[in-house]
Amino acid sequence: MSQDGKIEAEVRLTGILSLGALQPGEVRKYGTTIAPGLYAPVHQHFFVARMDMAVDCKPGEAYNQVVEVNIKVEEPGEVNVHNNAFYAEEKLLRCELEAMRDCDPLSARHWIVRNTRNVNRTGQLTGFKLVPGRNCLPLAGTEAKFLRRAAFLRHNLWVTPYAHDEMYPGGEFPNQNPRVGEGLATWVKQNRSLEENDIVLWYVFGVTHIPRLEDWPVMPVDHIGFMLMPHGFFNCSPAVDVPPSSCDSDVKDNGNGNENGNGVVVTKPLQNALLAKL
Numbered sequence: 001m002s003q004d005g006k007i008e009a010e011v012r013l014t015g016i017l018s019l020g021a022l023q024p025g026e027v028r029k030y031g032t033t034i035a036p037g038l039y040a041p042v043h044q045h046f047f048v049a050r051m052d053m054a055v056d057c058k059p060g061e062a063y064n065q066v067v068e069v070n071i072k073v074e075e076p077g078e079v080n081v082h083n084n085a086f087y088a089e090e091k092l093l094r095c096e097l098e099a100m101r102d103c104d105p106l107s108a109r110h111w112i113v114r115n116t117r118n119v120n121r122t123g124q125l126t127g128f129k130l131v132p133g134r135n136c137l138p139l140a141g142t143e144a145k146f147l148r149r150a151a152f153l154r155h156n157l158w159v160t161p162y163a164h165d166e167m168y169p170g171g172e173f174p175n176q177n178p179r180v181g182e183g184l185a186t187w188v189k190q191n192r193s194l195e196e197n198d199i200v201l202w203y204v205f206g207v208t209h210i211p212r213l214e215d216w217p218v219m220p221v222d223h224i225g226f227m228l229m230p231h232g233f234f235n236c237s238p239a240v241d242v243p244p245s246s247c248d249s250d251v252k253d254n255g256n257g258n259e260n261g262n263g264v265v266v267t268k269p270l271q272n273a274l275l276a277k278l
């Protein structure tokens with residue numbers, strides 16, 4: 001979490017690739033020849049972040065909802081004579097089956113978890129937005145067998161109301177194929193209401209890894225992640241009253257309430273007061 005209220009989640013990928021051997025002169029359509037006689041298959045990595053949200057809620061309150069935001073281009077006409085207008089359009093995700101969503105960077109798509117009762121100083125509901133990073137979907141046919149037990153990969157975002165026994169998107173025992181009827185894709189068939197509830201976000205994010213020669217013998221770190229960012233949660237930037245850094249205050253600290261050379265009263269920085277208490 002940083003001083004502007006942002007929470008960043010990052011996964012770093014490294015390690016040794018899974019490899020196959022090649023006959024002399026052989027190349028493989030489904031992989032990269034990364035060293036003489038060696039190829040690494042094209043593959044994908046997926047991660048799921050389960051986030052039990054409680055935006056601006058006191059303990060026990062269940063006053064959250066989720067809206068999807070897409071940027072829309074305005075139709076040409078009297079209100080758009082220069083043909084350059086665009087705007088953010090919001091849509092409330094009312095129930096679980098409406099909330100199976102995919103990323104769309106071309107429309108700057110993101111999702112905001114809002115408190116349904118608390119407003120900021122402009123009267124809008126307080127919220128935190130989920131900002132996707134780069135992402136992908138499984139590159140497989142809809143009937144692929146692995147999608148039976150990993151059906152949660154079919155969408156980048158799922159939203160459920162909190163349930164204490166819904167912890168693992170693939171169900172309790174994801175390796176015991178097929179285990180159909182368990183996990184996220186099954187739970188959402190209840191189509192529970194999300195209009196004012198204890199909201200759980202499931203953000204599924206992945207990377208399609210086309211191996212490079214530079215990934216061998218040990219892969220340099222690749223990064224993938226997302227952000228939770230305040231959106232009307234604070235009344236202004238939470239970073240504007242950050243105390244000076246300690247090295248800065250060492251130079252400027254002339255004592256508590258003393259005048260400096262210009263006749264200006266210099267108060268001891270808050271940070272020094274806090275340090276003194278420690």
Ligand SMILES: [Cu+2]
Pocket residue numbers: 043044045209
């Ligand atoms: Cu990889």
